[in-house]
Amino acid sequence: xxxxxxxxxxxxxxxxxxxxxxxxxxxxxxxxxxxxxxxxxxxxxxxxxxxxxxxxxxxxxxxxxxxxxxxxxxxxxxxxxxxxxxxxxxxxxxxxxxxxxxxxxxxxxxxxxxxxxxxxxxxxxxxxxxxxxxxxxxxxxxxxxxxxxxxxxxxxxxxxxxxxxxxxxxxxxxxxx
Numbered sequence: 648x649x650x651x652x653x654x655x656x657x658x659x660x661x662x663x664x665x666x667x668x669x670x671x672x673x674x675x676x677x678x679x680x681x682x683x684x685x686x687x688x689x690x691x692x693x694x695x696x697x698x699x700x701x702x703x704x705x706x707x708x709x710x711x712x713x714x715x716x717x718x719x720x721x722x723x724x725x726x727x728x729x730x731x732x733x734x735x736x737x738x739x740x741x742x743x744x745x746x747x748x749x750x751x752x753x754x755x756x757x758x759x760x761x762x763x764x765x766x767x768x769x770x771x772x773x774x775x776x777x778x779x780x781x782x783x784x785x786x787x788x789x790x791x792x793x794x795x796x797x798x799x800x801x802x803x804x805x806x807x808x809x810x811x812x813x814x815x816x817x818x819x820x821x822x823x824x
Contacts, residue, residue: 679793681811699768
């Protein structure tokens with residue numbers, strides 16, 4: 648009888664351990680992904696960010712070049728100013744002022760373009776992530792997948808409900824293909 652109890656207890660412990668270690672959140676349980684970790688770990692984010700930064704640097708160097716040229720013209724004007732008559736001074740000041748205004752307008756347009764490019768690049772990556780999570784959820788049979796961003800959307804969730812690493816691996820695998 649004692650051996651039977653020990654055998655049944657051992658079987659019960661083994662069944663419990665198997666159930667515990669093979670636990671996977673069911674598709675009806677809420678799960679989440681950490682959006683910030685996905686953005687940081689997704690390889691395409693790095694590629695898109697590098698492309699954006701190169702483009703922004705080029706655009707900014709154009710502005711810097713124009714400013715440098717204008718500053719050189721201003722210094723030359725200040726040196727030659729004493730040799731100019733009143734009409735020449737007035738004309739040169741107007742030209743410099745107009746050029747400065749054009750550079751300022753160009754600089755504002757470039758800043759706006761850089762902001763739009765940044766927004767567009769970020770949205771491209773977010774769309775990739777959203778599309779992948781949607782397909783992943785359908786494939787795995789989840790009813791809902793929350794996106795945690797660290798701003799209070801999800802205040803607490805158990806680690807068992809965190810799909811971030813699985814989704815990130817799948818995203819990077821898909822991007823690599």
